[in-house]
Each structure stands twice: as C-alpha cells, then as structure tokens.
Amino acid sequence: xxxxxxxxxxxxxxxxxxxxxxxxxxxxxxxxxxxxxxxxxxxxxxxxxxxxxxxxxxxxxxxxxxxxxxxxxxxxxxxxxxxxxxxxxxxxxxxxxxxxxxxxxxxxxxxxxxxxxxxxxxxxxxxxxxxxxxxxxxxxxxxxxxxxxxxxxxxxxxxxxxxxxxxxxxxxxxxxxxxxxxxxxxxxxxxxxxxxxxxxxxxxxxxxxxxxxxxxxxxxxxxxxxxxxxxxxxxxxxxxxxxxxxxxxxxxxxxxxxxxxxxxxxxxxxxxxxxxxxxxxxxxxxxxxxxxxxxxxxxxxxxxxxxxxxxxxxxxxxxxxxxxxxxxxxxxxxxxxxxxxxxxxxxxxxxxxxxxxxxxxxxxxxxxxxxx
Numbered sequence: 433x434x435x436x437x438x439x440x441x442x443x444x445x446x447x448x449x450x451x452x453x454x455x456x457x458x459x460x461x462x463x464x465x466x467x468x469x470x471x472x473x474x475x476x477x478x479x480x481x482x483x484x485x486x487x488x489x490x491x492x493x494x495x496x497x498x499x500x501x502x503x504x505x506x507x508x509x510x511x512x513x514x515x516x517x518x519x520x521x522x523x524x525x526x527x528x529x530x531x532x533x534x535x536x537x538x539x540x541x542x543x544x545x546x547x548x549x550x551x552x553x554x555x556x557x558x559x560x561x562x563x564x565x566x567x568x569x570x571x572x573x574x575x576x577x578x579x580x581x582x583x584x585x586x587x588x589x590x591x592x593x594x595x596x597x598x599x600x601x602x603x604x605x606x607x608x609x610x611x612x613x614x615x616x617x618x619x620x621x622x623x624x625x626x627x628x629x630x631x632x633x634x635x636x637x638x639x640x641x642x643x644x645x646x647x648x649x650x651x652x653x654x655x656x657x658x659x660x661x662x663x664x665x666x667x668x669x670x671x672x673x674x675x676x677x678x679x680x681x682x683x684x685x686x687x688x689x690x691x692x693x694x695x696x697x698x699x700x701x702x703x704x705x706x707x708x709x710x711x712x713x714x715x716x717x718x719x720x721x722x723x724x725x726x727x728x729x730x731x732x733x734x735x736x737x738x739x740x741x742x743x744x745x746x747x748x749x750x751x752x753x754x755x756x757x758x759x760x761x762x763x764x765x766x767x768x769x770x771x772x773x774x775x776x777x778x779x780x781x782x783x784x785x786x787x788x789x790x791x792x793x794x795x796x797x798x799x800x801x802x803x804x
Contacts, residue, residue: 555580555598557656561605562641568649574685576601576656583664586754587761596664601656602635608642628655632662650681657681665757666764669773670726671719672757674735675742711736713792716777716785720770740792745777748791752780 557573584596606612615638616623619631628651630637637655641648657677661668684692711733714722719737726734745753756776759768777784 553598555660556600558600558602559605560602562607564605564641564648564652565645568645568652571649571684572652572656575653575680575683576660578683578685578691579657579660579680583660583757586750587664587758590751590755590758599663600635601637601659603630603637603639603652603656605639605641605648609640612638612640612642627651630655630659632659653681653683654678665761667767668757668760669720669723669767669770671722671734671738672742675738675740676746678735678739679743679746713737716741716788717770717774720774723767723770741788744788744791748787749777749781749784752777752784755780 555577557576559569559572580596580598587596604615606615612627613623616626616629621629621631623629626640627643627647628637628639637659639648639652639655643651654677657680658673661673661676686692711730714733714737719734719741722729722734742753756768756773759776781787
C-alpha cells in the first residue's frame with residue numbers, strides 16, 4: 433500500500449515538473465511578434481524551395497505559363513435567395529445587414545466546400561481563364577500561403593487545437609474589361625468600379641486581367657484574402673477585411689522564400705505614400721464605428737486608416753488582433769460590437785491608440801526582403 437502511494441506522489445511530481453516547463457514556453461511563444469513569425473514562414477518557404485531545386489528531374493516551378501482556357505465551364509449561378517449575398521468587389525461588405533438565419537444558411541454552404549479538400553495539406557489557389565505570368569502566379573500562391581499559415585498559427589494557438597484546414601480558392605482571369613463585365617453581370621452583380629469579385633456561394637472569383645501585371649496580382653491577392661477571412665472567421669467589420677486585404681496585397685516573396693514589400697502610392701506605410709495621400713487620420717473609435725460610413729465618407733480615408741491600423745495590429749499587437757478574430761469565428765454570422773473590440777485591444781495594450789499614433793507618423797523604411 434505504501435509503495436502505491438509513493439508511486440502516485442512520484443507521478444504527480446513529474447506532471448507538475450513538466451507543466452512548469454511547458455507553460456512558460458507556451459507563454460513565451462505566444463508573445464512572438466509578427467516579424468519573427470514572418471521570418472519563420474520565410475524559412476519554411478525557403479526550405480521547400482531548396483528541396484524542390486535539389487530534386488534532379490523536377491521542372492522549375494512555373495517556368496511555363498498555364499494553357500489558355502477559352503471556354504471554361506464555370507459554376508452555375510446560385511439560387512435567387514443568394515443573389516444579393518454573393519457578389520461584390522469586397523465580398524464581405526454585404527453581410528452586415530443580412531439576417532442570422534440567412535447568413536447561417538450561406539455559411540453551411542460555404543463550409544461544405546471545405547469538405548471537398550480534406551486531403552489537402554496546403555492552401556491552393558486554382559487559376560483558370562487567361563494565363564497570367566509565372567511571376568503573378570508564383571507571387572499570389574506564395575503570398576496567400578503565408579496568409580493561410582499565419583491565420584492557422586495564431587488561430588490554432590489561441591483555440592488550443594487544430595482548428596483551420598486548407599481549402600482551394602478558384603479564380604478565373606478575364607481577358608479584358610468586356611469579358612470581366614460580362615461575367616459579373618451574368619451573375620446579377622454590378623462590375624462598375626471593380627477589378628475583382630469573389631462569389632462565396634460558388635467558391636469562384638473573377639479578376640480583370642486586362643490591367644498591368646502588378647494590378648492583376650494585387651487584385652488577385654486582395655480578393656483572395658477577403659475570401660480567406662470570411663471562410664475562417666465569418667462576418668467581420670469592413671475595416672478589418674479591407675485592412676487585411678490591403679496589407680497583404682503588398683506582400684511579395686522572393687525565389688528563396690524571403691519577404692519584400694511592393695512599393696506603391698497606396699502603401700500608406702511608406703514616406704512616399706504618406707506624402708502623396710491626403711486622407712484624414714481617424715482615431716480608432718471612429719474607425720471601429722465606421723461600418724455605415726463607407727458609402728458616405730471618402731473611401732481613400734477609410735481604406736488608408738483600415739490598412740494602417742490593421743498593419744499596426746498585425747505587426748505589433750498580433751495576439752490581441754488574432755484573439756479578436758477568434759471571437760469573431762465563434763459566432764461567424766454576427767460582428768463583435770465596436771466597443772467590445774476596442775476594450776479587448778485596450779486590455780492587451782492600454783496605450784494602443786498612443787502607440788498607433790506614433791507608429792503611423794513614422795514612415796516605414798523599406799529594404800529588399802525586410803521590414804524595419
């Protein structure tokens with residue numbers, strides 16, 4: 433009897449000893465900033481690239497453009513019930529006013545798509561239509577791989593379980609304005625002032641491929657990020673989905689898996705972007721309560737502020753931001769109230785607005801392959 437008690441005490445001691453080392457390690461890992469995490473993902477991509485290049489009889493990735501598809505069989509147009517829910521240049525924006533039962537029905541259809549790809553190990557971007565350059569296809573696939581890995585890393589960490597599985601997104605590249613407009617109009621959506629549109633119910637997106645290579649790439653990444661945000665987190669405020677899409681459309685991956693940032697007039701984190709943009713700087717409370725102002729306020733102001741604040745949170749307050757997204761995913765058909773979001777962020781960082789103000793007034797210095 434005594435030896436049994438001794439063995440039991442020994443087992444308990446060993447468990448407590450293990451927990452002492454496991455939990456501090458987990459806490460330390462949870463505090464890693466996004467920059468080291470991006471570097472880690474870059475190393476993963478670099479490793480995959482090296483393995484691929486070391487294989488003797490492997491054709492180099494994307495050295496030949498995919499064959500031109502002139503008569504692609506596209507998915508059927510959805511039932512009338514979903515006409516006003518599926519098509520939009522920014523797909524999630526139309527969900528803020530729909531009823532919970534309708535949203536729930538759509539979510540069931542959307543999530544059923546994921547069961548088709550249970551055997552997939554990685555996110556896949558499936559391109560059809562007009563061939564894009566090897567550069568565009570490679571950059572889009574790799575950038576979206578990083579987005580998926582980031583979502584998966586934080587969500588699995590916060591949910592303490594394997595919660596996200598990879599899916600395949602289908603994007604059709606239209607040859608020009610006329611072809612793009614015809615495809616969108618055939619689905620009872622309005623193509624005016626858009627370069628891309630994603631239809632959730634069909635898991636099918638359309639990109640106007642008649643623009644420059646960089647415009648096509650940015651639109652492709654932008655719309656795909658919208659889709660991933662909705663698939664994994666449900667309905668989110670427009671500043672969230674726009675901010676993430678704007679932020680990640682500037683992400684570029686080198687052939688060895690390192691990161692760089694595409695410079696453009698719309699990269700409001702650079703000196704050039706700050707000087708050329710005349711947008712009003714919004715406080716975070718105004719941004720969080722901007723859901724009904726996207727049609728009335730100057731769109732550049734909201735896009736710029738969404739991009740800046742999202743970039744700040746991803747790079748410097750990632751735990752708070754992904755905890756918020758986890759809460760959104762727990763009830764995907766309802767948006768977390770603005771006051772709850774603000775309180776959550778302040779609980780993680782009571783000086784979040786002061787830090788953000790200082791950060792967005794300091795232009796991002798860009799060097800090839802690094803954030804500084």
